[in-house]
């Protein structure tokens with residue numbers, strides 16, 4: 001069989017794979033990218049993009065209803081068909097020809113089919129036509145195969161044909177009653193979206209909501225969901241599920257004896273790696289595992305520094321922006337090694353994904369919105385940092401917030417490493433907070449000293465003045481007698 005030879009072979013053309021292609025091409029490396037489904041990946045068609053397209057109208061309405069004068073105008077019901085039409089435009093009707101053309105315009109070869117490792121620097125692609133295309137990478141294979149929905153093995157789960165993030169983002173049918181199982185970001189965003197679109201939503205959570213974040217985040221999100229009418233049940237497990245007939249109602253027996261009856265049930269219970277059929281065994285790795293990497297995104301446990309993994313596939317941070325960051329770094333490393341140049345792994349080197357360890361930003365488009373970057377108080381203390389923690393109630397101390405939304409309700413927390421005088425974590429909850437998070441990301445990732453942040457003056461009257469109040473709260477905490 002003839003092998004096609006490229007400098008780099010990328011498996012998976014989601015946002016992360018495409019970023020790797022673009023950066024490797026910028027370094028003049030020849031690239032083949034293998035995609036078995038849609039170029040653009042989960043993010044473009046069943047993740048970030050359609051979910052935010054569905055959520056935005058819901059949040060705009062909620063925002064309008066918090067402003068006297070606008071509230072009186074925002075009285076009608078949401079136009080579901082218009083919302084679905086907007087979503088369909090953002091996913092290009094699930095047609096990837098635009099993104100495929102974009103990949104080819106980068107100068108890469110797009111090879112449609114299922115890619116598998118086939119030994120060192122080799123990839124075999126099973127094409128839709130039934131052929132196999134053999135690829136040999138001169139320098140690197142980068143796996144950016146993403147993740148899929150993980151559904152727990154509960155009695156009756158397969159028979160009810162549960163929704164996953166895919167149905168939750170591509171459906172144009174609004175179930176009258178929808179149960180969503182899970183307490184993470186996907187679950188709370190989907191509860192917000194589908195409740196806003198008119199479903200009676202029950203959110204079934206085994207432990208808590210957004211438990212990896214500051215405790216006040218989960219409380220605020222649960223409070224917002226309950227106020228809007230979502231039936232949030234925490235601390236409940238599922239004993240079994242059954243559906244009446246092929247498309248009848250779903251009955252969910254909970255372990256506390258309660259029974260929930262709905263038209264559809266969606267599982268948002270985490271993600272699994274898509275590496276069970278990736279040929280990992282041909283290079284000595286366990287099939288079905290997340291691909292563990294070092295900070296240069298080189299897969300550990302494989303000799304020769306030729307195998308890389310970026311994005312969801314490596315499980316470092318399951319977020320598009322963080323995966324794209326890793327892809328940029330991996331491409332730098334691949335290009336340097338291809339030139340036999342030194343790969344400096346110290347300090348702020350462009351060859352190491354340091355931000356994965358201490359400055360990951362994330363936003364949840366719930367009502368209220370949530371934004372966080374860096375460490376929570378608990379994580380900082382567990383890391384042994386001598387920290388001070390300051391909280392503010394945004395609506396009570398920021399005039400601009402009240403002009404933004406009457407009776408603004410929200411909270412911000414800053415965690416400061418006292419030994420260095422730098423913020424190591426910021427969490428914000430409140431309307432419009434998502435667009436503010438990058439200011440915190442710059443402060444945390446840049447390790448900007450508090451003494452310098454005093455000179456970053458937020459405009460009056462914006463919600464950003466919460467920064468002033470956080471700095472004042474920190475100063476007053478540290479120097480109670482200072483004016």
Ligand SMILES: Cc1cc2nc3c(=O)[nH]c(=O)nc-3n(C[C@H](O)[C@H](O)[C@H](O)COP(=O)(O)OP(=O)(O)OC[C@H]3O[C@@H](n4cnc5c(N)ncnc54)[C@H](O)[C@@H]3O)c2cc1C
Pocket residue numbers: 011012013014015016017034035036037038039040041042043044046047048049051052113114115116144145146147165169186274277278310311312313317318319320321322323
């Ligand atoms: C509902 C939902 C909402 C989300 N919202 C956000 C958000 O707002 N912001 C955010 O940052 N993150 C969000 N995420 C997470 C985000 O979708 C992922 O972090 C992101 O998609 C990861 O990108 P990726 O390129 O690694 O993987 P993917 O986007 O999953 O792309 C991987 C690609 O690889 C292909 N592939 C897999 N195996 C093979 C193979 N063997 N051969 C060939 N091709 C293969 C797949 O078909 C796919 O196209 C959301 C996720 C969900 C589920």
